[in-house]
Amino acid sequence: MFRVVSNRKVTPNAHEMVVEAPEVARTAQAGQFALLMVDEHSERIPYTLADWDEATGTVTFIVLEVGKSTGDFVHRQPGDEVAHVVGPLGMPLEVENFGTVACIGGCYGLGGIVPVGRTMKAAGNRVITYVEARMEGMHYYLDKYESFSDEVVQTTTDGSNGIKGHGVDILEARLKEGVRVDRVFTIGCPFMMMLTAQVTKPHEIKTFAALNPIMLDGTGMCGACRCTVGEETKFACVDGPFFDAHEVDWHELRDRRAAYIFTERDVCK
Amino acid sequence: MKITVNDQVLDANEGESVLEVALRHDIEIPHICYHPILPANGVCRMCLVEIDGINGLPASCSTPAADGMVVHTETETVRNRRRENLELILLEHPSSCLVCYKREACQTFRPEKEKTGVTTGCQNCPNKHDCEVQRLTLDLGITDLPVGSFYRNAEFDRDDPFIENDPNLCILCGRCEQICQYHHDTPVVVLTGRGPDARVGQAFDLPLNASGCTFCGACVDLCPTGSLSDRFARWYGVADGLVKTTCPFCDAGCALEVKSEGHRVFSATALDQTKPLCALGRFTIPPFLSSRDRLTHPRVMAGERLREVTWEEAFTAVADGLAPFKGDTFALVCDRSGTVEDRHALRVFTEEVMDSSHYIEIEDGEEPRVELPTGVKAVLLTGDFLEADALDALEMVVVLDCYPSPAAEKATAILPAAILLETKGHLVDENGVERPAKRAVRPAGQAKQDHEIITGLITAMGDEGTAGKLTGEIETRIQDSEAELITERAEAPAPALDVTKIRTRYRGHLIAARVPDAGAVQPVAAPVPSEVV
Numbered sequence: 123m124f125r126v127v128s129n130r131k132v133t134p135n136a137h138e139m140v141v142e143a144p145e146v147a148r149t150a151q152a153g154q155f156a157l158l159m160v161d162e163h164s165e166r167i168p169y170t171l172a173d174w175d176e177a178t179g180t181v182t183f184i185v186l187e188v189g190k191s192t193g194d195f196v197h198r199q200p201g202d203e204v205a206h207v208v209g210p211l212g213m214p215l216e217v218e219n220f221g222t223v224a225c226i227g228g229c230y231g232l233g234g235i236v237p238v239g240r241t242m243k244a245a246g247n248r249v250i251t252y253v254e255a256r257m258e259g260m261h262y263y264l265d266k267y268e269s270f271s272d273e274v275v276q277t278t279t280d281g282s283n284g285i286k287g288h289g290v291d292i293l294e295a296r297l298k299e300g301v302r303v304d305r306v307f308t309i310g311c312p313f314m315m316m317l318t319a320q321v322t323k324p325h326e327i328k329t330f331a332a333l334n335p336i337m338l339d340g341t342g343m344c345g346a347c348r349c350t351v352g353e354e355t356k357f358a359c360v361d362g363p364f365f366d367a368h369e370v371d372w373h374e375l376r377d378r379r380a381a382y383i384f385t386e387r388d389v390c391k
Numbered sequence: 392m393k394i395t396v397n398d399q400v401l402d403a404n405e406g407e408s409v410l411e412v413a414l415r416h417d418i419e420i421p422h423i424c425y426h427p428i429l430p431a432n433g434v435c436r437m438c439l440v441e442i443d444g445i446n447g448l449p450a451s452c453s454t455p456a457a458d459g460m461v462v463h464t465e466t467e468t469v470r471n472r473r474r475e476n477l478e479l480i481l482l483e484h485p486s487s488c489l490v491c492y493k494r495e496a497c498q499t500f501r502p503e504k505e506k507t508g509v510t511t512g513c514q515n516c517p518n519k520h521d522c523e524v525q526r527l528t529l530d531l532g533i534t535d536l537p538v539g540s541f542y543r544n545a546e547f548d549r550d551d552p553f554i555e556n557d558p559n560l561c562i563l564c565g566r567c568e569q570i571c572q573y574h575h576d577t578p579v580v581v582l583t584g585r586g587p588d589a590r591v592g593q594a595f596d597l598p599l600n601a602s603g604c605t606f607c608g609a610c611v612d613l614c615p616t617g618s619l620s621d622r623f624a625r626w627y628g629v630a631d632g633l634v635k636t637t638c639p640f641c642d643a644g645c646a647l648e649v650k651s652e653g654h655r656v657f658s659a660t661a662l663d664q665t666k667p668l669c670a671l672g673r674f675t676i677p678p679f680l681s682s683r684d685r686l687t688h689p690r691v692m693a694g695e696r697l698r699e700v701t702w703e704e705a706f707t708a709v710a711d712g713l714a715p716f717k718g719d720t721f722a723l724v725c726d727r728s729g730t731v732e733d734r735h736a737l738r739v740f741t742e743e744v745m746d747s748s749h750y751i752e753i754e755d756g757e758e759p760r761v762e763l764p765t766g767v768k769a770v771l772l773t774g775d776f777l778e779a780d781a782l783d784a785l786e787m788v789v790v791l792d793c794y795p796s797p798a799a800e801k802a803t804a805i806l807p808a809a810i811l812l813e814t815k816g817h818l819v820d821e822n823g824v825e826r827p828a829k830r831a832v833r834p835a836g837q838a839k840q841d842h843e844i845i846t847g848l849i850t851a852m853g854d855e856g857t858a859g860k861l862t863g864e865i866e867t868r869i870q871d872s873e874a875e876l877i878t879e880r881a882e883a884p885a886p887a888l889d890v891t892k893i894r895t896r897y898r899g900h901l902i903a904a905r906v907p908d909a910g911a912v913q914p915v916a917a918p919v920p921s922e923v924v
Binding site: 133134135176186187188189192193198256257258259260279280281282285287288312313316317332373376380383384386387388390 | 488492493496497500501506507508510511535538541542544559614622625629653655681683695820
């Protein structure tokens with residue numbers, strides 16, 4: 123069993139869950155994720171590793187409550203246990219000094235982008251972090267961004283905090299002004315990641331998006347997380363989760379994510 | 392009486408408000424808190440108009456029409472003020488999706504609403520496809536707010552049976568409180584707190600079942616936002632099926648408007664909004680239909696286990712098994728849950744085909760447990776009606792039912808029955824009048840309606856004449872039916888006013904065992920003050 127160390131509500135619908143999982147914390151690298159089962163018979167859900175600490179043996183997830191399994195997880199209080207944490211899974215990011223790196227996070231990606239930015243900074247990159255949220259009170263982790271970013275750009279859809287708009291719009295405007303960006307990483311909902319890909323494609327900037335399909339075993343056996351990247355079928359669990367965003371079939375990803383929507387609704391009662 | 396609205400001269404009746412006169416003549420004045428069956432409340436300030444000779448901008452919903460009145464609904468002053476008022480409403484409503492300039496692209500990419508724990512915008516709001524605030528915002532073309540919106544961060548109440556209450560989406564229009572008062576005299580759902588703490592809730596923050604709520608759901612029906620919502624229906628999308636039928640749960644005969652998506656019923660609401668429904672009619676039908684334990688495939692005993700078979704095999708097995716029990720060694724036990732046609736078929740089967748006098752129909756309100764007449768060795772049960780020791784004494788048990796029961800465990804054959812809105816025919820109301828029962832959704836799995844199963848059985852017994860005659864009779868009866876829905880109810884049915892009067896069993900099964908919320912609606916004592924911390 124894995125003990126929940128803390129549960130903090132960071133936005134009305136997202137919780138920062140810190141869980142004791144020393145083996146995961148010991149070997150985790152930026153870009154990886156872990157699978158978690160709340161109870162013995164719960165659904166297996168992949169969560170992006172938002173942070174880890176080898177010294178305390180803990181890992182951090184940003185969990186959006188969207189249904190039964192995530193709901194069960196965010197209602198675990200410190201001291202409660204979860205049945206399984208499997209990880210780290212997925213391919214670590216390729217880390218180099220690319221020059222200027224833009225990290226775009228939205229939603230749970232506001233947490234997921236942290237290890238990415240931090241690792242890129244450590245490799246000598248100039249890191250610009252774009253964090254977008256719906257409204258005031260939905261930004262979190264600003265101190266963390268500031269620790270590794272050369273610049274933090276906050277946006278909200280309704281303009282209640284930071285600049286009105288979306289992170290990707292600011293990036294687009296800057297690219298049009300001729301600002302140089304060498305690599306882009308994006309974590310968030312498929313729609314936001316798709317928009318990022320559309321913005322960077324004409325400028326031919328390599329862009330990586332962390333895909334979030336439904337996933338089961340996480341080790342490349344079941345194929346539940348398959349997605350099409352560059353007309354090839356890939357498994358997000360072992361080939362990803364980061365893929366070249368310009369090559370991803372976003373509509374397929376969207377449809378596959380909704381494959382079990384009726385069952386998902388029925389178990390929410 | 393005549394009034395002039397935007398240069399049109401309209402007839403007005405005594406007591407009508409300016410808004411009502413305009414709406415009756417198809418002149419649209421935006422409004423949120425006004426509802427045709429409720430008294431004017433005048434809180435949303437959306438229906439402001441200019442009236443010659445009257446200072447300021449009166450709310451048309453609460454201004455009685457007077458002879459010779461000259462009303463302007465679309466002057467620049469009116470439009471600006473209306474817009475400002477809506478902007479004020481939006482400031483305390485999660486409105487980021489409404490002012491997002493990626494809105495169109497987002498809607499094209501993902502037109503469905505996305506389920507979520509806590510709603511933070513239209514995209515993940517249970518009301519996404521049917522929201523009055525959203526519609527007005529789009530109509531008035533508001534794409535920006537003077538300042539950013541404010542999220543109240545109030546606690547989302549998800550512990551009550553059937554109804555969820557997220558005060559963060561509420562615009563305090565007060566329709567819920569008004570309809571609750573209209574139906575039940577003393578409102579359970581009320582506006583509590585003041586100023587920034589104002590919210591919809593119950594007095595002393597008690598749970599609904601400790602506040603006298605009957606769970607008629609009228610507040611949910613009238614909520615213009617996603618604030619009050621039906622837990623089961625929340626994440627269904629746009630209905631692709633809409634059927635008007637009679638509520639199958641009791642004999643009050645209330646007419647329901649039933650919505651389904653992808654062959655699943657997700658909501659049932661009153662056709663006649665002037666009277667409430669009971670908790671069963673309003674909330675219980677969809678979850679009861681779709682509970683995972685439903686019997687969905689015909690099964691017969693093979694050796695020591697029930698094995699899934701085709702309907703043909705099941706009919707043959709049951710027909711062969713029942714053949715030695717013709718006469719009074721056979722009994723059929725049913726209740727009055729089914730349609731008139733179903734019960735007719737069951738009776739014909741017992742009396743004419745099985746030649747038995749033991750057709751036992753349990754009356755509504757009776758304890759659904761029967762003692763079998765002596766000498767009975769084989770039974771056909773349409774529900775959970777027998778005690779375990781009665782079952783032990785039998786040689787053959789055929790179960791024609793919707794949910795597992797002790798009888799199903801000892802059955803020689805299980806024939807899955809279509810129930811509630813999966814059936815069609817007629818239901819008899821409390822005055823003995825037949826009302827139409829329409830099929831709103833296809834049966835679960837391979838379930839069939841009782842009369843279809845009975846005619847299949849009769850055919851398998853070799854009596855095709857009786858089977859054909861029965862099918863013909865029933866089909867003609869349904870086709871030629873002139874039965875009408877009760878679209879206007881004279882009074883509210885008793886269970887809608889007193890939740891302790893709702894039916895607790897269906898086909899002998901405890902409804903609460905399948906739909907726990909249906910049990911949780913029963914009143915509980917409010918905690919005494921010393922226990923309140």
